Each structure stands twice: as C-alpha cells, then as structure tokens.
Amino acid sequence: MEQITHAVLSVLIPLCEWLGIAVVGISALSAFARYLRVLVTHRRDDVKFRLAAGLALSLEFKMAAEILKTVLIRQLSELLMLGVVILLRALLSALIHLEMRPPHNQTKPEVHE
Numbered sequence: 030m031e032q033i034t035h036a037v038l039s040v041l042i043p044l045c046e047w048l049g050i051a052v053v054g055i056s057a058l059s060a061f062a063r064y065l066r067v068l069v070t071h072r073r074d075d076v077k078f079r080l081a082a083g084l085a086l087s088l089e090f091k092m093a094a095e096i097l098k099t100v101l102i103r104q105l106s107e108l109l110m111l112g113v114v115i116l117l118r119a120l121l122s123a124l125i126h127l128e129m130r131p132p133h134n135q136t137k138p139e140v141h142e
Contacts, residue, residue: 049090056083088122
C-alpha cells in the first residue's frame with residue numbers, strides 16, 4: 030500500500046506544481062494582452078483583478094502539492110519546513126485575495142469580455 034501511495038503521489042505532486050506554474054504563465058500573458066487591448070481601445074477592464082484571480086488559483090494548486098507532500102514526510106525537520114512553505118503560500122494567497130476586493134466606491138469589478 031505504501032508503494033502505491035508513493036507512486037501515485039510521485040505523479041500527483043509534480044502535476045499540481047506544474048499546473049500552478051501553467052496558471053501563472055497563462056494568467057500573466059492573458060493579463061498583458063488585456064492590458065494592451067485597454068491601451069488601444071480605451072475600454073474599461075479590470076486587468077489587475079483577473080491577474081490576481083489567476084495568481085490566487087495558481088497558489089491553490091501549489092498548496093495542494095504541499096498538502097500532498099505531508100503524506101511523504103518522515104522527519105520532524107521536513108514537517109517544519111513544509112509548514113513554513115504552506116504558511117507563506119497561505120499568506121500570499123490571503124494578500125492576493127485582499128487585492129482582489131473591489132474599491133469602496135465599487136461593489137463588483139467591472140469586466141468586459
């Protein structure tokens with residue numbers, strides 16, 4: 030059973046990490062394209078909100094990988110290091126979610142497709 034768990038996790042953990050990286054890349058490229066479109070068309074689009082949403086999603090994938098790593102921990106030092114990484118990613122996620130809040134004079138971000 031332990032070998033099966035290790036085999037499955039050795040695929041799932043890097044997959045979650047790569048998905049997080051892919052989401053960051055796609056979100057950044059998409060946000061840059063939207064930003065360029067805003068510069069040209071002068072239409073309103075909340076580029077910052079969309080980029081922050083992509084970054085938050087990518088952090089969720091990265092945290093999923095860290096949570097899966099807890100199954101493989103053998104030593105207390107590994108657990109402490111993993112705890113610090115999870116704590117930092119959770120803090121980053123919370124900061125991004127704070128950035129995603131609409132300003133006081135706006136109830137919902139204005140997004141145009």
